[in-house]
Amino acid sequence: MKLPFPCAGAWLAATLALLPGGVGTAQLPAVRTTLDSPEFKAAASEQFWQSIATLACPDSDVRAATAGGTFDRKSLAAAFRGRVGVIAREPGGAVLSRSEIAGDDGVRVEDVRVTARMSGEVLTLGYLLTPREARDGPAAIMIPAAGVSATELLDWRLPGDEGIAIRKTPHPMRGAALELARRGVTVFVPWMGTDHQYFPYLPWLQLERIGVSQRLWTGHGNTYSVLLPMLSGVVDFLTGEPSVDANRIAAVGWEEGALLAGWLAVYDSRIGVVGSMSAPLDRAAMRRDRQMARYGAAFTQMDCALGDAHLAALLGPRPVGFAYSTRDAVWPKVARFATAEAEQSVRRAYASAGGTGLYINRVSAGPVAARDTMLTWLTRTLGVANRRPAASGALVAPSTLRVDPLVFAARDAQLAGGVAAAGRCLSLESVDSRSPADFPADQAQLRRRLAARLHVRDGSRVVPMRVTRRDTLPGTEDMRLDWIAASPLAGRDSLQVVGVLATPRRRHGPFPTVLGLDGYTGLSQVFGIPPLGRTSYLNAYGAELVNAGFAVFVPYVPAEFPEYAAAIAAARAIPGWGSWSAMMPYYLEARGLMQSLPETRDQALTVYGISYAGVAAIVLAALDPSIDALVYSNPVQGLQRLFKSPDAPLLAMWWTEMCDIQTAVQKYLIVPRPFIWENGALDANAYLNGVDPVGDVARIYTARGATGRFRFLRHGGEHETRLGEWGPLILDMLPTEGRR
Structure with a gap:
């Protein structure tokens, strides 16, 4: 079976931040020769893994069952059921196949397949x-x-x-x-x-x-x-x-x-x-x-x-x-x-x-x-x-x-x-089924509902950041690279935002900025610094943007973490919490860092992402109205159909958590800002019978008088980004005051 997101199974995604109780500040080593040296990635990732220790563990029912050093078995059993849920008890054990595969005088070995206690x-x-x-x-x-x-x-x-x-x-x-x-x-x-x-x-x-x-x-x-x-x-x-x-x-x-x-x-x-x-x-x-x-x-x-x-x-x-x-x-x-x-x-x-x-x-x-x-x-x-x-x-x-x-x-x-078949995915609101004429005029209210659903704050207030470390890295003749670590000025004991800032070497800033959320794939691929790995995916878009006069910041994220966070949220039964509750605060602080650096302060900001990073980019832009433009590179899919299909439970957990939230977000919370949807003709475009996701977004933009600010760009490739298609266009669409 081919899953509808090529990277949903191959590349997981993203990061954790600002968990209740806070975490310590990791000691980050200097980067020596490459952006993706195993030693540095291991050290930079450690703060994310350590932050799991601060996650909530709802245990009031267990503590009540063991108060005074006793063990109330009935209450403990209820606590177990409350976490595991009501498990179907259909009869199981029916033999589907059975064959002897090995044996000797003492033991016979069979390959056996039997039914589980499930429908x-x-x-x-x-x-x-x-x-x-x-x-x-x-x-x-x-x-x-x-x-x-x-x-x-x-x-x-x-x-x-x-x-x-x-x-x-x-x-x-x-x-x-x-x-x-x-x-x-x-x-x-x-x-x-x-x-x-x-x-x-x-x-x-x-x-x-x-x-x-x-x-x-x-x-x-x-x-x-x-x-x-x-x-x-x-x-x-x-x-x-x-x-x-x-x-x-x-x-x-x-x-x-x-x-x-x-x-x-x-x-x-x-x-x-x-x-x-x-x-x-x-x-x-x-x-x-x-x-x-x-x-x-x-x-x-x-x-x-x-x-x-x-x-x-x-x-x-x-x-x-x-x-x-x-x-x-x-x-x-x-x-x-x-x-x-x-x-x-x-x-x-x-x-x-x-x-x-x-x-x-x-x-x-x-x-x-x-x-x-x-x-x-x-x-x-x-x-x-x-x-x-x-x-x-x-x-x-x-x-x-x-x-x-x-x-x-x-x-x-x-x-x-x-x-x-057991139920349906949870939904943000029924707004995703409205017509363009019913567009919710109060975006701020819908944004607050989105933030509440994801258990994060909305991005209407930019977080001031302070740089705690800055190291110059080996760049190129035309591109300067700096590794930056930063924390909120408020001094909260949180994860540092860590990533790479690339700027034009022969120009003076500040520069219009792209916040690229593809750091989970390896920073070298973004900037074209060997070793490149899968070059047909990101195609060194960061280096090309720098050559066009942009600054590009890519926050580093450990690839496995967001799915791990989603799985832990389910295992610990944390009410309403999920992987996006972990990841969005980190990205919101990365956005705040762009307002704190002299190279990027007060400049037009575009957020970009492909695959997981595309979903992250669209959610970040929805939460933060100060982001000027969005470039979203992903397949065209009927998400409501996808999330009702048998394929849905096999998708990456961070995406399953989105369910049909994403439909409402991309239709209602980006407009009227510039929105470019990049897509490969050979990508996993699917679940489109009777639905038109691109047309739905375009109709909302028309209804809001923003025709021309939404552009759908389809290239002839697969699941990859091609800056030549969208780079010049986004530069023309950005606010004039964001260019030098």
């Missing part, structure tokens, strides 16, 4: 390992962590799973399913997320996108709302297997898999035993720590409120076990949160539920020893008789076996279709 035939796929001659015995669902493929639990490496198995260091999941099956337990290993290209920040990206869409479409839920019904369908399947005693089913995992195992047991009471190969942690403290706030997959951020102790209170009196290694690759990161108090809190919570079957074992040997310790506890707890395995050692995978990404793409498309 439609949404599949959960995985490997079923059945001990030979097993009947009415115990079973376990063994859930991989992010960065671990299902094949690793069989100690396999198959062609096609290279992008999934990213953890290169030893971990306790390797070979765990095979070893447990050899001990007499039927094991199901589900394939979870398979897209780890943004590991460790956004593993399981497609599942996160679908989970965030679930929240936007239905008003409740998060990624757990997608994952738990998938796993509960596996429980349905196992209860019908002849080899399985339905009263002896366990769930076990490591890292993300450990949390999923616990919450699956809360959601599905048929899970009788829970095992974790991760340490019990003080997760609330971990999420407040600037170095650890982003730890793990984004959906696990629910643990800022509901941590291991709360989970233990909900799981008791069922047996719960922890066996973890202090030589695990993740131990150095989490060790300071695996405190004695954290363990005691888990013990108190579990005891409050009347539980007596809690097992915690800190293993000083390596991950394999921790794995074997956990498996020994599991088999004993599940009542497996000690017996000699019929076979031992490795199980050879067939040479023809492959990991087929199309299978996972089909599963994700099914999940997305189910979410899209």
Whole structure:
């Protein structure tokens, strides 16, 4: 499936700023040779990641449930449901396909695909390992962590799973399913997320996108709302297997898999035993720590409120076990949160539920020893008789076996279709359906509604900024480059605006200015400074603008952050907050910086962006009426149709949050300012049956007496910008006082 925004899946976007409580000021190193040196980008990005620690964690319901050191299980269960939402409980477990793929005298391995507990035939796929001659015995669902493929639990490496198995260091999941099956337990290993290209920040990206869409479409839920019904369908399947005693089913995992195992047991009471190969942690403290706030997959951020102790209170009196290694690759990161108090809190919570079957074992040997310790506890707890395995050692995978990404793409498309059918995207207002004659004359009121919806201030007041650092960079014969860091004059403890200012070397300012929001793609591409990378995308538009007499400022942003912010907002259940709440304050301050620099003060300001940056540019121009002009480079799409389609839940999360807000914004909040819409004839122009987005904007401009200030420019290319098409035009359209 081709998504309607080429960069929606390939390049994420943007940045965070001005979060409640503020964040510290990062120490930014000097730029040496290139604009995109890995060392500098890592340091410049760190302030964004650290700022996650200041995000709100709504936990008043959890604190009320644990007041006075007690654990009110009923209130904790309600807190869990309030975050995950009402999960559909359609019967699952129906077998869609099943085939034996490997085996020996001791274990049979099958590729199994069963239905999840969702409407439609949404599949959960995985490997079923059945001990030979097993009947009415115990079973376990063994859930991989992010960065671990299902094949690793069989100690396999198959062609096609290279992008999934990213953890290169030893971990306790390797070979765990095979070893447990050899001990007499039927094991199901589900394939979870398979897209780890943004590991460790956004593993399981497609599942996160679908989970965030679930929240936007239905008003409740998060990624757990997608994952738990998938796993509960596996429980349905196992209860019908002849080899399985339905009263002896366990769930076990490591890292993300450990949390999923616990919450699956809360959601599905048929899970009788829970095992974790991760340490019990003080997760609330971990999420407040600037170095650890982003730890793990984004959906696990629910643990800022509901941590291991709360989970233990909900799981008791069922047996719960922890066996973890202090030589695990993740131990150095989490060790300071695996405190004695954290363990005691888990013990108190579990005891409050009347539980007596809690097992915690800190293993000083390596991950394999921790794995074997956990498996020994599991088999004993599940009542497996000690017996000699019929076979031992490795199980050879067939040479023809492959990991087929199309299978996972089909599963994700099914999940997305189910979410899209469950409700409708939230909307700013119904103004997007009005005729030009009904144009809302009070733009200020609509702008305030937009700001309230995005949980940001409107841009009617420019933020004064002070430069905290300025370094001259290697430029060109005609272009001067300066790295600039700036903070608000008000002194609020916020993120610095950091970016590159390019100005003509042989001219005297001030200059008409373009604020380019494409810093997430790499600053070198904007200014044509090697290494260029994808040159057919930005085409060094910044350098060409400088040659035409403009100043260009591009704020730097870490590419993965905005989707991460959207996913965290859903996981933490922050009311009304989303990725735009994080990003727009940063861009508004970048706009304020343009009024504070001598090269750009009191000059006409154009905001430009393509792809994600195009959406950001149009929202920034809508919020800030002092911006003189907008250049928006993106496909022509019927957005209302797009966001009602099965494709919508697979879009980048920052865009899904826009839903049909963007339609109202581009029609009503830019006029009568100059507005250029650039588009490639070969771009992903779609969802246009019966709608005319370009004509809608043009008709509003005509109704406001601004004919000629909106221009649609189509070039013959794909998803790229071509300055030669719009550069001269925007210079002519800018206010005369903005030129020198």
